[in-house]
Amino acid sequence: MKLGTSLIIGAVLFALAIIVGVLAPWLAHTDPVMDANLMNAEEPPSWIWWFGTDAQGRDIYSRVVYGARISLTVGIVSQLVNSIIGVTLGLSAGYFGGWWDDVVNGLTNLMLAIPSLIFALAIMAVLGPGLTSLLIALGLTNWSFTCRIARASTLSLKSQGYVQAARVLGYGDLRIMITQLLPNMLGPIIVIGTLGMGSAVLAEASLSFLGLGIRPPFPSWGSMLSEARDQITTAPWLSIFPGLAIFLTVLGLNLLGDGLRDILDPQSRSRRI
């Protein structure tokens, strides 16, 4: 069935990335930071050094494996923060309307007007490099689409019979939002969240590439690319393997998002039943 293909490929790629990240200590051949040995500097990929080694003689394969931890942590956690902020703001704005809706709308438009990477850069510049500031910077800058979707879904769901019925049956506002509105908009929110994880992985790579994310010597895919920049002609494997890891993870997340949209879309769901 065509519907499931992208879902399965996406899920497998994403699951693979998570498994690699979780099992990194067992999968890695050497310590990604400490095991530098100038005797093995800039070895091309071989049976001993699967992905080659860098100028300090560190095993690129081990570094890519450990890099999955940071890249995925940033992707998942920052997108989770984005989703929570976006849903809370969008749902309450759509539900209550009035001045609160105006405030949230203004804030969303503001966020959409500022390029989110530039905004994240500014936050990173204030907070300084590191994992925590990376999570904060990316978690605060990408909620506007989720917020828009949540607000639009709320506006259309609000007039549904069951939401009206809940009010007639004596449900309070919070209970209506949590039991009636939230579960019914979860489909698009999950899809947006999955796609957002992909862009968060990319954003982490960009920020680390610019030197504001994860600082060397700790491996993240973005910081590895950043370090490999100078040797891209002499030792291309330094760029190729972290780049490939980013590519496959983001591709997997996008395919997963598309696949989820297909099964969570109420119309395609009713087609199957």
Place this chain on the structure above:
Amino acid sequence: MTGPPLIEVEDLRIDLDAGSRRVAAVEGVSFRIERGETFGLVGESGCGKSITALALIGLLRHPLSVAAGAIRFEGREIQRLAAAEQRDLRGNRIAMIFQEPMTALNPVSPVGRQIAEMFVLHKGKSWREANQLAVEALASVRVPAPERRAKDYPHQLSGGMRQRVMIAIALACGPDLLIADEPTTALDVTVQAEIVELMRNLCAERGTAILMISHDLGLVANVCRRVAVMYAGRIVEVRGSDEIFRACAHPYTQGLVDSLPRLGTRAALGRTRLREIAGVVPAIADFPSGCRFNPRCAQATEICRTTAPETAWLGGGGLVRCHHHA
């Protein structure tokens, strides 16, 4: 009868805020429902019966608002209650079921959970107890295999089953008044009869009063002891349902009665056409002056076009509003 009536509506006026001006969508509506009584509100679409019901549970929203009059539930004025007190009445003391059982249930929640939520919300039960009570509630509305059905989602149930679930939700907390807004309009005729029967029996067992709202005079007269006929925002006649077919007093009611097909009469009278009421209901913004039925009324005279008729009391608690009532 001692104490105040269960619900008493006095001279209710509901305004529609149409931008620059306000128009009365409902005007001068008064009726009372005693405990355990069955009362029907009949009228064409747009005559104001549904917004009257919304006003009863305090849920009119902009652009509609109660402009004058009072609605008292057990003597307490509903508009004066705090929001939390109103919310506590809704679902607990006054429940409502709707025309569309397809859309009135949350599609992503099992029906048992939706019933159980009422016990958690209004009776402070734990989820475990509430789930047990929900299965009992499903059994009481005669849903077969209630334990299995409780885990079903709304889309897995037929229209009739969904309306049964709605009734179970509405009656879960043992309300004093059940407002049924066109409860069977969306259902097949055979299912309709079952649902009406079920609703009537359950309410009679529990002493729940029914306010039934419908365009179907025959159905309402069948369920309710008394019937109020609304036209263009006003009540034009209130009668006992046994009298309404024999001796209705208002020309509009007569028109409704004449437009109902009746078994047997066709054979007795030969091939006769059903009679309809000429014309359409006027829009809220341009209700005619005087008696609002006058443009469609065969008996209309000069006074009907200028003066709104006063309420005339009939024997047996009935009333009529017509200049030509003898």
